[in-house]
Amino acid sequence: DIQMTQSPSSLSASVGDRVTITCQASQDISNYLNWYQQKPGKAPKLLIYDASNLETGVPSRFSGSGSGTDFTFTISSLQPEDIATYYCQQYDNLPRVNFGGGTKVEIK
Amino acid sequence: QLQLQESGSGLVKPSQTLSLTCAVSGGSISSGGYSWSWIRQPPGKGLEWIGYIYHSGSTYYNPSLKSRVTISVDRSKNQFSLKLSSVTAADTAVYYCAREGGSKEGGFDYWGQGTLVTVSS
Secondary structure, eight states: OOOEEEEOSEEEEOTTOOEEEEEEESSOOTTOEEEEEEOTTSOOEEEEETTTEEOTTOOTTEEEEEETTEEEEEESSOOGGGOEEEEEEEOTTTTOOEEOOOEEEEEO | OOEEEEEEOSEEOTTSOEEEEEEEESSOTTOTTEEEEEEEEOTTSOOEEEEEEETTSOEEEOTTTGGGEEEEEETTTTEEEEEEOSOOGGGOEEEEEEEEETTEEEEEEEEOOOEEEEEOO
16 A cells, blocks of 8 residues: 655644645655645645646646655645645555645644 | 536435436537546545446446445436445545546536435434
8 A cells, every 4th residue: 555644744834924734655656646725624636737737717826846755735824725735646556546634724 | 517416315324225316408418528426525524435337337436335336328318327335434424426527637616505314224
């Protein structure tokens, strides 16, 4: 099994801050990684696919990078509407996929 | 615009079978290149992928649930279904259906709104 470890599990930041979340895979997954945003009571939303590609319609303050085992998700300037839990998801061994544990982002 | 909508029993007794359906509108479930998944989220916890059914009809399940899961498709109704047998309280969760594939292989780009299933006597 490929394990996905996200950190931190939660963070608190001010509006306008740069926010960074990391996701580490237990083995090399190339760039087979996606990032999702989940707001309370809502379904997850795909933000970033293939580690660094921005989904259509997603604001450019969101970005992703990395390959192999180490990945980063960044919000360049945190906005109040970005309050959510963010998940990474690997698909290196399709059809089997799994998600990271999530990072809850709050406003300070 | 593709839309997915889950439906089914919100309360299931322990040891019984959970049954949910996902109705797809705005597109065909038979479109090549996509798979149709079930994903669940226990209250206050993270996401767990349950399994896929491909446009071809072939299925693949999370090994941790494989012995209890069946995913099937009804092309005439443009919907797919989940059955999870021998449920326990640990199966209490919000259950989502989602589409994977196309240009975003491995990515779930359309989701239903989710339906809460509680396992309780």
